[in-house]
Amino acid sequence: MKIDGAAYRTIWPAEDGRSVSIIDQTRLPHDFAVVSLTTLDEAAHAIRAMLVRGAPLIGATAAYGMALAMRADAGDAALERAHATLLATRPTAINLRWALDRVRAKLAPLPPAARAEAALIEADLIADEDVAINQAIGEHGAALIRAAAAEKGPDEPVNVLTHCNAGWLATVDWGTALAPIYVAFEEGIRLHVWVDETRPRNQGASLTAWELNHHGVPHTVVADNVGGHLMQHGMVDLCIVGTDRTTAGGDVCNKIGTYLKALAAHDNGVPFYVALPSPTIDWGIEDGVRDIPIEQRDGREVSEMTGRTADGRVETVRITPDGSPVANYAFDVTPARLVTGLITERGLCPASRAGLLTLFPEQR
Ligand SMILES: CSC[C@H]1O[C@H](OP(=O)(O)O)[C@H](O)[C@@H]1O
Numbered sequence: 001m002k003i004d005g006a007a008y009r010t011i012w013p014a015e016d017g018r019s020v021s022i023i024d025q026t027r028l029p030h031d032f033a034v035v036s037l038t039t040l041d042e043a044a045h046a047i048r049a050m051l052v053r054g055a056p057l058i059g060a061t062a063a064y065g066m067a068l069a070m071r072a073d074a075g076d077a078a079l080e081r082a083h084a085t086l087l088a089t090r091p092t093a094i095n096l097r098w099a100l101d102r103v104r105a106k107l108a109p110l111p112p113a114a115r116a117e118a119a120l121i122e123a124d125l126i127a128d129e130d131v132a133i134n135q136a137i138g139e140h141g142a143a144l145i146r147a148a149a150a151e152k153g154p155d156e157p158v159n160v161l162t163h164c165n166a167g168w169l170a171t172v173d174w175g176t177a178l179a180p181i182y183v184a185f186e187e188g189i190r191l192h193v194w195v196d197e198t199r200p201r202n203q204g205a206s207l208t209a210w211e212l213n214h215h216g217v218p219h220t221v222v223a224d225n226v227g228g229h230l231m232q233h234g235m236v237d238l239c240i241v242g243t244d245r246t247t248a249g250g251d252v253c254n255k256i257g258t259y260l261k262a263l264a265a266h267d268n269g270v271p272f273y274v275a276l277p278s279p280t281i282d283w284g285i286e287d288g289v290r291d292i293p294i295e296q297r298d299g300r301e302v303s304e305m306t307g308r309t310a311d312g313r314v315e316t317v318r319i320t321p322d323g324s325p326v327a328n329y330a331f332d333v334t335p336a337r338l339v340t341g342l343i344t345e346r347g348l349c350p351a352s353r354a355g356l357l358t359l360f361p362e363q364r
Pocket residue numbers: 053054055056163164165166167170171175176177203241242243244254255256330
């Protein structure tokens with residue numbers, strides 16, 4: 001996507017393959033900083049500390065992390081250690097394991113001397129495929145916004161609610177849930193986005209709002225608990241969210257709070273769509289509530305807030321009493337029955353195994 005006229009991806013390798021550059025998303029929206037990763041451990045830290053985040057971008061970063069690891073030591077033990085180190089960074093997004101398994105499968109049969117270059121080639125492929133997948137999701141999802149626009153008056157925008165950040169910052173480029181919004185916006189369709197702030201990491205307030213601001217897309221940041229009220233008052237035409245892991249049965253794991261938004265949408269007859277790149281499908285499980293590991297992160301993400309002071313300093317403050325314990329569940333699972341449809345790179349389908357298999361028959 002463009003930032004002040006300059007085209008960016010969220011991650012890109014140096015010409016010599018010795019480093020990989022990322023946008024440090026922990027510093028947005030107040031500072032735009034590019035960080036260079038040169039080692040396996042730096043790549044692992046970037047994922048664990050959420051300098052990069054979002055299921056597809058986590059996968060791409062892990063793939064490049066394997067390439068950096070192989071430059072240092074390409075032996076069999078080092079290959080396994082790199083896979084294990086990166087896999088341990090975050091448990092929920094399936095793209096992490098998908099990317100690591102794919103790169104390891106490519107490298108294992110090769111002589112160590114060939115592994116660094118092969119890993120870099122595979123990581124580049126994963127990144128380029130992600131961009132193409134997301135562009136296709138954008139095209140397929142834009143049809144939903146076009147259809148909603150046809151029901152509106154000439155001056156009435158289509159109101160889309162989204163949760164967390166499933167924009168280009170969550171992927172290599174284009175995004176998943178925001179891709180249909182970008183495509184529809186570029187076509188000239190009048191639209192407006194309700195942006196859930198998405199406590200506690202505020203990916204909506206800090207990242208989605210930043211993206212939409214830079215792209216000129218009309219939007220309003222709201223507290224997470226506002227969405228149900230908006231839906232009750234006919235102020236949301238459809239919801240589009242991302243996912244970190246969707247089961248073969250159509251259960252959708254996404255940022256904490258998504259399930260509550262889906263319940264409100266269901267109760268108010270608001271269509272609830274999930275943008276789903278195929279690497280985010282976990283074909284090995286059906287029951288998401290039972291089987292998807294839900295990350296629990298440091299409680300300080302809940303008990304503290306970081307922001308910019310009036311005189312421009314970025315400060316962190318505590319918002320809970322010192323003695324209060326804190327729980328920080330990072331994801332929840334929306335059962336397939338609450339999902340209107342899945343927007344994949346191959347088109348839309350119902351949130352079910354049968355629906356997914358119509359688009360991905362090779363998985364039968
Ligand atoms: C397109 S994946 C976006 C997905 O990832 C986010 O989680 P996190 O920021 O913790 O990596 C969130 O669940 C988004 O919907």
